[in-house]
Amino acid sequence: MLTVERKALITDRLRRYGRLVAKAFAEEMSLSEDTIRRDLREMAADGLLERVHGGALPIKPALPDFSERRSLASDEKKRLGAAAAALVQCGQMIFLDGGTTNAEIARALPRTFGFTVVTHSPTIAAELEHHPTAEVMLIGGRLYKHSMVAVGAVAAAAIATIRPDIFFLGATGVHARHGFSTGDFEEAAIKRQIAAQSANTYVALTVEKLDRASPVSIMSLEAATGAIVGADVYEEALDMLESAGLEIIRA
Template sequence: MLTTERKALITERLRRDGRLVAKAFAEEMSLSEDTIRRDLREMAADGLLERVHGGALPVKPDLPDFAERRSVATDEKRRLGAKAASLVQAGQILFLDGGTTNAEIARALPRTFAFTVITHSPTIAAELEHHPTAEVILIGGRLYKHSMVAVGAVAAGAIAAIRPDIFFLGATGVHPRHGFSTGDFEEAAIKRQIAAQSANTYVALTAEKLDRASPVSIMPLEAATGVIVGADLYGEGLDMLESAGLEIILI
């Protein structure tokens, strides 16, 4: 097998599984482990993957901060936000996760009937400052500044007392094996707790998050109620969501 062929297989395995174990991959390909490790070293030097003990992980893109993410895919996020907001009914309790897409949900929430919004994000709460019918409850805790959300024991204690009708979960990656994921352990734990206590969990997804795995898993795809995605989504991305049994809401 040519070097270029091996490296193409390594790239595909990382895309599919989100990780590669050198010994197991070498055995599967009937190649020496030294050969695979050499390929991994060369690919890591070229910036194509991240070497870890025993194998490799996909290269993790630099995570832009909250202010920078506001300018990414803004039209798509506005349309996702409007569709997500249309799911809200009078009298419901909804929990809005942090993130720029969920900020668009906050901006699009109905103004003709009353409901309650709980959030652990001060930026989301600020979006609702002048909303005429939304009762807003802000959860406190240690501020994770990258995502502008409260995390830790104080936040977890307050969240334990609530049972939302709808949770709009924010995730940075959606992968068939690794499920919904994000970049921080404490943030993932809070998201997981809210989802477990909510009657329904929906995720509004921009296209670049599909088939991506961030470092920390939140929950499997099957744990969500549904996803809100662009109508032009097709191929493996749509198959992945449908095979998980998710309700798919197109914009």
């Protein structure tokens, strides 16, 4: 097998499974472990993967801060936001997670009937300052500045008292094996708790999050009710979501 072929297989394995164990991969490919380790060293030197003890992980791109993320994929996020907001019904309590896609949901929420929005994100609450019919409940706690959401014991205690009809979950990755994921342990714990308290959980997914795994798991794909995706979602990602039993809403 040529070097370029081996490296292509390594790249594909990391994309699909989020990790590679050198010994197991070498045995599967009927190659020497030294050959695979040499390939991993060369690929790490070229910035194509992250070497760890016993194997490799995908390179984690640097996460832009919240203000930078506002400008990314804005048209796609607006379409996702409008499709998500159409799920809200009169009198419901919805929980809006933080994030720029969920900010578009907040901007698109119906204005002809009343409902309650609960959020642990001050930026989401600010989006609803002039909304004519939404009652807004802001949950406090320690501010995780990267995502502009409250985390920790104070936030968890308040969340434990509510039962939202819909939770609009924000995630930075969605993967068949690793489920919905994000970059911080405390943030993931709060998201997991909100989902457990809610009757339904929907996730609006921009295309770059599909088939990706962030460092911390939130929950399995099967634990969500549905996914809201754009028209440009590729077939493999759609199959992944449908295989998990998710309701698919096209934006």
